[in-house]
Amino acid sequence: MRIAVLFGGSSSERDVSIASAAQVIPALRGLGHEVIAIDTATGRLPPAAEQKMLASAVAPEPPSGEHLARLGGSALALALTSEAADIRNVDVVFIALHGGAGEDGHIQAVLDLAGLLYTGSNHIASAAAMDKDLSKRLFRMAGVLTADWLMAPASGAEVARALGWPAVVKPNKQGSTVGLSIVRSAADLPAAVELARRHDDEVMIERFIPGRELTVAILEGQALPVGEIIPRGEIFDYESKYQKGGAREIFPAELPAAATAEIQQAAVRAHRALKLGVYSRIDFRMDPEGRFWCLEANSLPGLTANSLLPQAARAVGIGFPELCDRICRAARDGRSARG
Numbered sequence: 556m557r558i559a560v561l562f563g564g565s566s567s568e569r570d571v572s573i574a575s576a577a578q579v580i581p582a583l584r585g586l587g588h589e590v591i592a593i594d595t596a597t598g599r600l601p602p603a604a605e606q607k608m609l610a611s612a613v614a615p616e617p618p619s620g621e622h623l624a625r626l627g628g629s630a631l632a633l634a635l636t637s638e639a640a641d642i643r644n645v646d647v648v649f650i651a652l653h654g655g656a657g658e659d660g661h662i663q664a665v666l667d668l669a670g671l672l673y674t675g676s677n678h679i680a681s682a683a684a685m686d687k688d689l690s691k692r693l694f695r696m697a698g699v700l701t702a703d704w705l706m707a708p709a710s711g712a713e714v715a716r717a718l719g720w721p722a723v724v725k726p727n728k729q730g731s732t733v734g735l736s737i738v739r740s741a742a743d744l745p746a747a748v749e750l751a752r753r754h755d756d757e758v759m760i761e762r763f764i765p766g767r768e769l770t771v772a773i774l775e776g777q778a779l780p781v782g783e784i785i786p787r788g789e790i791f792d793y794e795s796k797y798q799k800g801g802a803r804e805i806f807p808a809e810l811p812a813a814a815t816a817e818i819q820q821a822a823v824r825a826h827r828a829l830k831l832g833v834y835s836r837i838d839f840r841m842d843p844e845g846r847f848w849c850l851e852a853n854s855l856p857g858l859t860a861n862s863l864l865p866q867a868a869r870a871v872g873i874g875f876p877e878l879c880d881r882i883c884r885a886a887r888d889g890r891s892a893r894g
Contacts, residue, residue: 711741
């Protein structure tokens with residue numbers, strides 16, 4: 556197949572997207588596919604620039620707002636540049652973007668209008684998954700347990716009454732725990748809301764769920780083995796996710812068979828509630844009473860060989876190149892982005 560890999564972009568998760576592309580591209584080429592690399596912020600990369608960019612590492616902090624503003628890329632720009640011709644002549648567009656216009660449905664809508672096949676979920680499902688407020692409403696309608704929440708602005712008294720302390724403050728439409736804080740008192744709430752608002756104009760305040768961090772990947776409608784993440788700190792934050800030694804990840808998680816089945820079923824229900832495509836990753840907390848609380852759904856989870864979805868796939872004998880190939884073939888066959 557001829558495959559265009561879209562990555563980079565100008566979201567806070569730009570570095571994470573580059574890390575995904577750095578492993579997806581050689582994996583697909585190793586299987587004999589023709590691959591063109593396109594950074595949606597800067598355009599198609601010549602070989603030397605591609606090699607240099609894909610060799611970079613994820614920094615401990617996301618790129619600054621100033622740096623991302625300088626890139627000035629957007630999904631719609633692809634329709635106005637020479638890259639448009641490159642994309643129109645491919646069999647599949649592999650979306651290796653995370654966050655921002657790459658994961659919130661904007662790029663998917665452009666590709667839909669162009670009649671192109673692409674990996675991941677369609678634009679409606681992508682937007683629903685990115686919007687935490689909306690996705691939590693859909694989880695509840697599907698019978699999936701999720702923590703109580705408020706949307707800012709909310710006073711400290713309102714948070715204390717509805718959620719209690721500590722509470723989690725985070726951007727409503729963002730991933731990789733960018734801009735997330737755990738707030739333990741009303742006095743710290745304004746600063747946490749301001750931090751989150753740097754990344755999104757909508758801010759969620761959510762009841763903190765103590766317990767084990769678990770994740771379930773979905774591939775072609777089936778739940779893969781449950782994973783457990785044991786972060787170095789209290790939460791699985793940006794640094795823990797992308798820096799060596801930041802967390803220990805166990806696949807499969809040590810859970811009784813009944814608990815494993817329960818969380819996998821909840822993950823499938825969450826996936827279906829959002830009408831996600833051929834793959835996703837659903838994140839949970841397991842509280843001390845053994846209840847599973849859905850945190851969020853990821854419509855385009857990280858795709859380095861050591862990301863959580865590939866680790867789950869490897870636990871059932873699906874290697875990284877095979878995983879990438881299956882995702883592309885599902886998109887080519889029209890199964891990937893139906894929702």
